């Protein structure tokens with residue numbers, strides 16, 4: 001997903017970073033910090049992602065072992081000189097120190113109302129916007145701060161805007177009214193991420209993320225409201241979630257719940273994800289540790305044969321369950337995971 005060898009894009013990185021304020025709240029072991037941003041709409045040219053992006057939060061309490069977005073949080077915290085009183089390692093601070101961009105709805109509203117040529121393609125729907133490229137926009141913080149909802153409401157004021165949301169949380173269904181409003185005059189797609197139906201396994205891999213069943217119910221609720229919902233089986237974890245029968249059952253359940261399409265890809269391990277994931281594999285799945293070290297020793301990708309086999313299999317089962325297979329490797333999601341960590345950090 002990320003490499004450090006590519007040059008920084010020609011944009012004022014520091015200016016794009018949010019400024020940290022006081023702690024807004026605490027929830028068990030999570031601290032929410034106020035973050036004031038200059039802007040929250042990241043253009044495709046700044047991030048290399050093939051669409052605009054908005055991330056209402058920095059950090060994510062769901063804590064997936066494979067998450068590639070940890071670098072973005074570290075980048076902001078270090079440059080902001082944020083105190084680390086508990087001496088949390090950066091990978092854990094990502095999950096326990098969540099930055100809240102409370103002014104994001106206002107910033108989006110001001111940007112879209114400015115009539116600046118900069119936002120013309122976004123307002124007209126010529127270009128789309130992805131909500132949640134480096135965080136989950138419906139993580140627990142959203143229940144109390146409602147920043148994502150505010151951002152969607154700002155988009156809803158402009159007919160023709162095309163919005164894509166990616167989340168693991170059923171909380172997205174709370175905003176079905178706003179999503180339906182955007183969809184009625186523009187376009188909305190919600191991609192619900194779910195990599196396994198096995199609740200115990202999901203808990204090991206994505207310790208604080210909502211259960212598989214609750215995500216399926218979210219698909220159902222959104223689909224029932226006429227929202228275009230897709231399934232994200234990303235990433236497929238070699239030796240852990242790639243059991244053919246398990247994938248087949250997963251696609252069957254998603255299709256039955258109302259998902260229209262599916263995207264799937266094998267785990268990619270760029271440095272920011274590797275530093276967390278490989279030690280986690282050694283602790284949780286020691287029998288796979290050598291295989292992972294070998295597979296990802298020289299590349300961030302799983303082997304070509306593995307990827308081709310996965311593509312072919314998911315294509316067959318998608319067709320069997322009436323799901324459109326999103327062509328992974330082209331478009332927004334490929335771009336999303338292949339940018340450098342420095343570039344990604346500009347998309348926060």
Ligand code: SF4
Nearest residue numbers: 060063064067135136
């Ligand atoms: S839900 Fe997404 S952003 Fe949050 S930890 Fe998991 S992969 Fe990272």
